[in-house]
Amino acid sequence: MRRLLLLLAAVLPIAAQAQALEQVPTTLHLPAAQGRTELWLHNPGPGHWRGQVQIWAWDQQPGAEHLQRSGQVLASPTLLDLPAGARQRVWLLPASSAPVAAEQAFRIILAPAEPAMPRYSLPLFRSEPVGPASPSLQAELVANGSQFMLRLFNGGTRHARLSDLAYETADGQRSLLLPGLAGYVLAARQRRWQLPPRADGYAGGRFHARLQDGTEVILAPQTPAIAARQSSGL
Known part of the structure; x- marks a missing residue:
């Protein structure tokens, strides 16, 4: 009986954490x-x-x-x-x-x-229930040394829910960067994603993502911007 009680005491916290x-x-x-x-x-x-x-x-x-x-x-x-x-x-x-x-x-x-x-x-x-309205996404590739970020600005009046974020090279080879939900860009707001390093520095390619209604959008970034270094505070 004592061993059974000890076993239950060990299992119950795990069950509580798994509660969903x-x-x-x-x-x-x-x-x-x-x-x-x-x-x-x-x-x-x-x-x-x-x-x-x-x-x-x-x-x-x-x-x-x-x-x-x-x-x-x-x-x-x-x-x-x-x-x-x-x-x-x-x-x-x-x-x-x-x-x-x-x-x-x-x-x-x-x-x-x-x-x-x-x-x-x-x-x-x-x-307001004014009918469907699509987000208007503008993409920018931000470079900071060998690190790259994708910055998306939503100029539309509704949010954008992005999933299956992928990158396509200039010769048509596509690689999935973020499977499933990538995140939201709220109306008139921007969001950034850290990108994995690439030898080509994402030059000449474009990004793809799927919106909440299932449509696919092509995100062709502007010329990579150089990220400003943070001030030293001096």
């Missing part, structure tokens, strides 16, 4: 006025998941992602208590019916009550 919540959908869209959207959560077990729903405004600045607690979107309920096998619907709705001039980005954080449980972050976008 299923979320549908994984990307949320909220009408700016007179609307709401729903998030469904399912706890497949075997443990109990407790936590809270937090709303954070999401912004991108060069080289960094910024989150700040926000009251522009409301969640109901905010406290979650899901035993094994339970399902829970969370309503998300705007705090104000005032129109928005540009798409707003948020992160829905599912923060666990127990540190051993996983934490989840889901994107939510709030915009």
Whole structure:
């Protein structure tokens, strides 16, 4: 019996760390006025998941992602208590019916009550229902010695969700750089990706990525820019 108790004590923390919540959908869209959207959560077990729903405004600045607690979107309920096998619907709705001039980005954080449980972050976008709008992406290759970065600027009014980022050489040879989700570029914002080194320095080639609607975009970078060295502070 003592050996059995010791074995259970060793296994339970691992099971707690493996505890996961299923979320549908994984990307949320909220009408700016007179609307709401729903998030469904399912706890497949075997443990109990407790936590809270937090709303954070999401912004991108060069080289960094910024989150700040926000009251522009409301969640109901905010406290979650899901035993094994339970399902829970969370309503998300705007705090104000005032129109928005540009798409707003948020992160829905599912923060666990127990540190051993996983934490989840889901994107939510709030915009006027004016029909589909494609992002407008401009690419720039930034060189810093032998290191290269791909910088994308989104001049459109909606976010861009990029997946399967690949590079194609001038003679048509393509290599996959980031399989699956590469990341988001918010409207009127930019994001950078560190690129693996190449002997040709990415000269003469172009990048490919897939957008959220499944279409493929070709990203032909401008002439590589030289990254400015950081000031020594003197």
